[in-house]
Amino acid sequence: MRSPSNEALELAGGALDGKEIVSADRAVILVGNPNVGKSVLFGALTGKYVTVSNYPGTTVEVTHGSATIEGRPWRVMDTPGTNNLLPMSEDEQVTRDILLSESGYLCIQVCDAKNLRRGLLLTAQLAEAEVPFTLALNMADEATSRGFAIDLEKLAEALGVDVVSTVAVERKGLAALQAKLGGARPSRFTPRYDAAIEQAVATVVPMLPRAGIGPRALALMALVGDDSLRTWLAGRLPAGELERLDRIRRELAVRYPESLRYVVARQRLASVDRLHDAVVTRTGASATSGWTRRIGHASTHPVWGIPILVAVLGLAYLFVGVLGAGTAVDFLGHTVFDGYVVPWTDRLVRALTPSGPVQEFLVGPAGAATIDRNGLLVGRYGVVSMGLSYGLAIVLPIVATFFVSFSVLEDSGYLPRLAVMVNKLFRRMGLNGKAVLPMVLGLGCDTMATMTARIMETRKERVIVTLLLALGVPCSAQIAVILAMTAGLPLAASLWFSFTILLVLFLVGWLAAKVLPGRGSDFMLELPPLRIPQAGNIAVKTVARIEWYLREAMPLFVLGTLLLWGLDRLGWLRVLERAAKPVVTGLLGLPAEAAAAFILGFLRRDYAAAGLFQRYQPFMEAGTMTRTMEIEVTVALVTVTLFIPCIANFFMIVKERGWKTGAGMAAFILPFSIGVGAALNVLMHWFY
Amino acid sequence: MATTSGQEHCPLCGHAFDAAAQGCRPSCPLAKGCSVVCCPGCGYTFPQERAGLAGRLRRMLDRVERRRTGT
Numbered sequence: 001m002r003s004p005s006n007e008a009l010e011l012a013g014g015a016l017d018g019k020e021i022v023s024a025d026r027a028v029i030l031v032g033n034p035n036v037g038k039s040v041l042f043g044a045l046t047g048k049y050v051t052v053s054n055y056p057g058t059t060v061e062v063t064h065g066s067a068t069i070e071g072r073p074w075r076v077m078d079t080p081g082t083n084n085l086l087p088m089s090e091d092e093q094v095t096r097d098i099l100l101s102e103s104g105y106l107c108i109q110v111c112d113a114k115n116l117r118r119g120l121l122l123t124a125q126l127a128e129a130e131v132p133f134t135l136a137l138n139m140a141d142e143a144t145s146r147g148f149a150i151d152l153e154k155l156a157e158a159l160g161v162d163v164v165s166t167v168a169v170e171r172k173g174l175a176a177l178q179a180k181l182g183g184a185r186p187s188r189f190t191p192r193y194d195a196a197i198e199q200a201v202a203t204v205v206p207m208l209p210r211a212g213i214g215p216r217a218l219a220l221m222a223l224v225g226d227d228s229l230r231t232w233l234a235g236r237l238p239a240g241e242l243e244r245l246d247r248i249r250r251e252l253a254v255r256y257p258e259s260l261r262y263v264v265a266r267q268r269l270a271s272v273d274r275l276h277d278a279v280v281t282r283t284g285a286s287a288t289s290g291w292t293r294r295i296g297h298a299s300t301h302p303v304w305g306i307p308i309l310v311a312v313l314g315l316a317y318l319f320v321g322v323l324g325a326g327t328a329v330d331f332l333g334h335t336v337f338d339g340y341v342v343p344w345t346d347r348l349v350r351a352l353t354p355s356g357p358v359q360e361f362l363v364g365p366a367g368a369a370t371i372d373r374n375g376l377l378v379g380r381y382g383v384v385s386m387g388l389s390y391g392l393a394i395v396l397p398i399v400a401t402f403f404v405s406f407s408v409l410e411d412s413g414y415l416p417r418l419a420v421m422v423n424k425l426f427r428r429m430g431l432n433g434k435a436v437l438p439m440v441l442g443l444g445c446d447t448m449a450t451m452t453a454r455i456m457e458t459r460k461e462r463v464i465v466t467l468l469l470a471l472g473v474p475c476s477a478q479i480a481v482i483l484a485m486t487a488g489l490p491l492a493a494s495l496w497f498s499f500t501i502l503l504v505l506f507l508v509g510w511l512a513a514k515v516l517p518g519r520g521s522d523f524m525l526e527l528p529p530l531r532i533p534q535a536g537n538i539a540v541k542t543v544a545r546i547e548w549y550l551r552e553a554m555p556l557f558v559l560g561t562l563l564l565w566g567l568d569r570l571g572w573l574r575v576l577e578r579a580a581k582p583v584v585t586g587l588l589g590l591p592a593e594a595a596a597a598f599i600l601g602f603l604r605r606d607y608a609a610a611g612l613f614q615r616y617q618p619f620m621e622a623g624t625m626t627r628t629m630e631i632e633v634t635v636a637l638v639t640v641t642l643f644i645p646c647i648a649n650f651f652m653i654v655k656e657r658g659w660k661t662g663a664g665m666a667a668f669i670l671p672f673s674i675g676v677g678a679a680l681n682v683l684m685h686w687f688y
Numbered sequence: 689m690a691t692t693s694g695q696e697h698c699p700l701c702g703h704a705f706d707a708a709a710q711g712c713r714p715s716c717p718l719a720k721g722c723s724v725v726c727c728p729g730c731g732y733t734f735p736q737e738r739a740g741l742a743g744r745l746r747r748m749l750d751r752v753e754r755r756r757t758g759t
Binding site for chain 1: 705723734735737739741742745746
């Protein structure tokens with residue numbers, strides 16, 4: 001038996017700093033999905049507790065150690081978590097390459113017992129790869145508490161390998177696992193594909209070189225067009241055979257409307273589903289029995305999930321738009337700030353400081369109206385009269401009510417279901433399934449979501465996802481202000497706004513799907529039980545988010561005020577407004593002062609929207625919005641939503657993708673957003 | 689206000705992880721030292737609830753709950 005060589009470690013690209021390599025004849029490799037307790041099991045077997053952070057994009061870490069199992073020394077290797085032996089990320093490629101390049105090892109597949117379906121998808125691929133393994137159903141206690149009963153004997157019989165139930169953190173089942181390890185053997189479970197794929201596999205198998213994994217798995221990988229495997233094959237097959245392989249693959253691919261990767265995965269999943277349903281039953285002990293389970297199931301249903309999604313978003317819209325943007329802003333903005341805070345501070349500052357730049361920076365120019373219903377920003381750029389008023393009196397009540405809604409979504413367990421529904425919608429838009437995760441995360445914070453674009457496989461995909469995030473995915477604070485603004489518009493204008501943003505996302509996504517090599521991937525997310533949200537949890541989550549918002553946004557609001565103050569003092573604000581006038585008034589049909597809102601939009605897009613909100617809110621409240629004003633609000637909202645990303649997101653784009661890409665995106669987004677706004681202005685004047 | 693060590697549960701994927709060294713602050717270009725943590729499982733970001741005012745509120749609610757249940 002040959003133990004894993006350093007070749008695998010070189011393939012993995014992982015350094016083994018500080019890890020002692022012990023010589024032993026027998027070797028075991030731990031494989032499994034991410035976050036199933038592999039590293040804990042590794043620690044329990046080797047005596048070392050190893051923490052592995054599989055953070056997307058970080059250096060892939062491969063750890064190994066030694067263990068005495070059944071009185072004999074073993075080398076143990078821990079691999080990065082993987083959902084697929086057809087790699088979609090660097091981590092998954094490392095695990096696949098280790099299995100591909102090694103021979104003579106045994107495997108332990110660590111599986112999350114409460115998410116057996118996901119684990120069995122990997123089991124099926126290990127079976128196809130003819131890897132000798134023992135299956136450890138970890139977190140068995142949590143599976144039981146959630147009402148899952150797994151028939152271990154039936155599963156072992158169907159797979160033809162030993163199956164052991166474990167709770168690695170409590171070292172339960174480890175002795176049984178160690179005892180069964182020596183008997184690890186290839187599984188007899190063989191997913192069957194349709195006749196065309198089976199025929200292609202049969203043709204390709206004799207052409208392939210020997211490898212650490214079986215020829216059937218290798219043939220399937222080659223047929224679906226795995227680029228990383230092609231490099232490996234290119235060094236081992238004559239050019240003629242490689243061309244023949246490509247021809248077989250092309251002939252097979254034309255039979256299906258979807259990618260071969262998707263077709264193979266779907267047919268494999270069907271086999272796994274049959275096995276899963278045969279061995280798993282739900283008991284009465286389920287925490288999600290009764291109506292919550294039924295609603296939970298319906299919430300991800302292709303048909304029933306959509307009205308539930310619309311109802312949830314509608315309730316959030318009413319809560320934020322009516323309570324947040326209406327009642328709370330009216331009280332804080334008009335009663336507290338306009339009535340007391342701003343005038344009092346104005347008098348206090350003017351009494352204590354000499355007239356000049358400092359006084360103007362704090363409370364604006366002397367003589368300027370404290371409340372200017374008709375103007376936009378001009379004369380109101382004092383830290384108190386503008387920065388704090390916008391931040392605390394306008395945006396804070398809106399985002400606070402939105403944070404309450406978001407906390408309810410989180411605590412109820414609906415958020416992951418929302419991600420699943422969005423995944424379904426995005427797939428229909430032709431977007432790569434894996435792109436959904438950064439998009440969903442972007443609804444929280446685009447800056448951090450830009451970082452998670454690292455999970456995309458190619459640079460091209462990462463750039464497209466970053467572009468879509470910067471272009472059309474509003475962050476939580478921005479969504480809040482958008483909800484508040486659209487709540488004051490007639491339904492038709494709100495639909496114009498929503499339709500335009502979705503159309504832009506669809507078109508850019510569709511174009512991206514056309515430009516990108518057509519490879520999708522499974523979007524896997526464990527769905528927690530749906531439950532009634534707890535008031536205490538919602539309060540804590542909301543307070544945590546408001547603290548975060550105040551820390552992150554308020555300094556930028558003050559910075560924005562400083563920027564406007566500086567521009568005005570130097571006379572550049574009017575120059576900018578004059579320069580932007582043909583675009584702002586001519587193309588977009590907005591007041592000339594709106595140029596200042598777009599300058600602020602670069603600092604924070606919700607800051608820009610707050611300026612627009614302040615201008616139009618009195619008319620919305622009084623019900624005196626004219627048709628022209630409704631068009632102005634819709635056009636301004638669309639332009640601000642699509643406008644260049646905020647400063648934090650821009651820096652993150654530069655950090656992740658480089659200066660050239662960052663500047664290129666800004667250069668594309670700026671005219672594009674204005675172009676869309678201008679087109680919308682014309683269309684709304686014709687058809688609205 | 690930086691993140692503090694302790695067990696966190698991701699609201700998106702349910703993954704339990706130690707918040708130590710999982711803060712977004714080394715990567716965020718602006719908000720260094722904020723209390724937002726990133727789930728190592730799915731990348732979801734959320735403000736840590738054991739820090740700041742939210743942490744105090746959480747501890748107070750926990751105390752009330754313990755008194756109520758007598759534990």
